[in-house]
Amino acid sequence: MNTIWALTGVVIKELYRRKDFYVLFVLTAVITFAAGSVRFFHDPNIVRYVKDLCMLLIWISALLITIVMAARQIPAERENRTIFPLLAKPVARGQVILGKFFGCWLASGTALAVFYLFFAIITGSREHYWPVLDYFQAFLLQWIMLGIVTAMTLLGSIIFAAPSSTVTILFVVVAGILFLGRHLNTIALHNSEPMRSVIYTIYFIIPHLELFDVRERVVNDWGLVNWLDCGLAALYAAAYTGLFLLLTWLAFRRKSLT
């Protein structure tokens, strides 16, 4: 575990020493702050729309930070050739992947926690209402979902040629799953064979990231999701994360470094 935590530490250090992360972070924080503090026509209900907008921004920023960060990890190691002194130590390629995964996941979790804290302070100061547990649950589910996204992106970074292609493809895939994932079975019903089977197969294969999206519940104060359901969702996410990490390792294991 020493090796994995050492690698995790380096990923986190890289994140907070890079300027692009701060740009995105400050941009999101400023928009969240501005949107959260605006009062349109002195309508008390407007705060829900503002919350909705803030949550959407947090989702987009968190996905962007996670995908961009995870996509460049292994390609940057190869491009800067830092992978050579690293693998010349008693480090297995599987440990490199796990270290990169935990580093990206922890870093995105930290960024997400700050966003949620910001969101809670802004909305709480407007509504004078602090549903801390609801926010914590929303944060937790989103962070678990980011674990799947991180693992998917690491796999993409091994398969695709450049980090920019990985970022674009992953962003499209993740957005596609979030918007269309839950409707694929309905779409399948409206199609004839063999298209129906193809769409059904996709429906059952893809990780349903939308399961972790509880924005509507937070915005409309519908209360907490059953914690048992959250636990099952975490197991579901762990299975997909494990699968993607395994595929990443299989692809990276035989990959030529020279």
Next chain:
Amino acid sequence: MDAILQTENLCIEYRTRGLKPGTKPALKGLNLSVHAGEVFGFLGPNGAGKTTAINVLLGFIPPTRGTAYLFGIDVRQPIARQRIGYLPEMTYYYKFLTAEELLRFYARIFGLPHVEADKRIDHLLKLVELETARKRLIKTYSKGMQQRVGIAQALINNPDLLILDEPTSGLDPLGRMKVREIIQRLKNEGKTVFFSSHELGEVETVCDRVAIINQGELKTLGRVDDLVAQHHANLEQAFLNIIGYQPQPIS
């Protein structure tokens, strides 16, 4: 004597791309054995297969045929690299870290306890004369300083075998002298050093034995003194004779 580094009939073939895809041999049945406490020079012209052989020894590329061992362990197992230090030809380190952070990172990989790691880092930074720059980011270092960080990271685990890939390449005479001093000091401490180099004068000074390869084939292996005596010339002339260099008449 037990071999610390050993290759048996090591072959590497690369796939060639183009109109006629095929294979190109980079190493043709390399047999080497390096013993404890010796400084071993691995020589050859550019493209001879030196870096390829080092890449196999470090587990970066799997051999097409044959085997390679470090301390009797197959190089494909990461544990084979527990007691080695490696200095690449160019400086490839995380430039967003300081020298101290980089060394701490590698110390953690080797599982050094915190107190021991601190002592080791202090000692190495003193050895490579980077004490005053220890808190500066590596990206602000000069090339010579980066190479010295490289030497420090290669020694972090107090290795029994040091693999150096052209360690003095691109360094100024002072930097070269310092690297040579470090190799000499390691030799005096009884460490084994395996290094590839084009600086034949340097090899002649510090090496006990050398292997010369050309086009992936081992041409000769022996003691430096014997080679020099056999060819009635210095190592450079012996090297040119062995690889079959024919000087062109100047018109």
